[in-house]
Amino acid sequence: MKKIPIGHSDFKRIRSTPELLYVDKTDLISEFVEDPCMVLLITRPRRFGKTLNLSTLRYFFDRENAEENRRLFDGLRVSENEKAMALQGTRPVIYLSFKDCKERSFREQCIKIRHALSQMALQIPNGPESSLQPVEWELIRGVQNMTLEPTELSNSLYIISKYYQNTFKVNPLILIDEFDVPLQSAWGEGYWDEAITFFRNFFSSSFKDNPYLWRGVITGCLRVARESMFTGMNNLEVSSISSNHYSRHFGFTVPEVKQLIEDYNLSAIETKIESWYNGYMFGETTLYNPWSILNLL
Structure with missing residues (x-):
């Protein structure tokens, strides 16, 4: 009888520990592969496996350690899907979580956002200096060193996407977990206007106006009105609790x-x-x- 993975949300850790239970949810990958949408927003209540599923997508598509990660899916349903398996390990993946970005002021929240982006940017593999302009390299180093102002920070995923595309000649997959945590904090602490302005620009730069994007998946608990957060993002598909698509995977x-x-x-x-x-x-x-x-x- 397998042990219960209470509190585990990292797919690789669970699958690399044979004694841990894993309920096969990899049909999510098969549905995602067939879905024509470019950007997918998935909203579900807490404790419904959003982080684990996003981690599953990360390890499946990431070109880093592709062969090692492929073995994680042995015996799972997605391994029987030839179309999906042809895409395994083929994309750079940008993974970002805002789960810790809850503070009492926008200034303090920006520190947490800088830290989250820095942890992601420090994982960028080395590439040729020619892959970006000098000013763009300065921005990436600013993300890594947590020195950027919010207006510069909002363009960070755009520049990092460009780096991946120019370096590996393939557009990256962007995964963002718990996008709504900083917004809930902003609403409760009274700095909503500052936060929503930042995140509107951040998501627009990352997903709407980004020619270097392959696809994106965003998860959270709340459905934020498109008009306030995702203005003009015609490439956005929303899977909420009332949707049939993706319903059985969470x-x-x-x-x-x-x-x-x-x-x-x-x-x-x-x-x-x-x-x-x-x-x-x-x-x-x-x-x-x-x-x-x-x-x-």
Whole structure:
């Protein structure tokens, strides 16, 4: 009987530890490959596997350690999808999380944003100086050293995307987790106008006006009005709790829970489990909260 990975949200760590349980959600990759949208915004409640799924996309598409990462998907459903597997390990991936960007003032929040972007930018592999103009290299070094002002910082993913495209001749995948955390903080602490101005410019530069982008995925809990945050982003597709697309990939489906109940010898209380935890409907799919089920197991 496998151990329960409570609190684990890194796909590679889970798959590299054979004794940890993993419920196969790699059909997400297959659906993503077939989806024509350029930028996907996925909103779900907390504890529904958003970070783990974004981590799964990261390890699947990332060209860094591609062969090693390919083995992580052995035996999973996506490994049977030839079209998807042809794209495995083919893209530079820019991964960014705003989970810690919650502060009492915009100045303090910018420090956290600088830190998050710096941690991402420090992972950029070395490339030829000719891949960017000198002023663009200055911006990347400013991101790495956390010295940029907000107006400069908002263009950081654009420049980093350009670097990847010019260096590897392929556009990157941009993944942003918990995009709404700094906005929730800004609303509660009274600096909404400053924050929304920054993030509107940040997302526009990264996703709307970025010719070096392959595709993007953004996850969070809240659906922020398109008019306030994603103005003019006609390439944005939203998957919310009312959407059918991607609905079964976040949370545990009824068949998945039934299998877990059987595997962990809980059939005697199956009816009680259904009454306790069977309370979510995303699109037309009935789902269980994975955090609740894993804690039960």
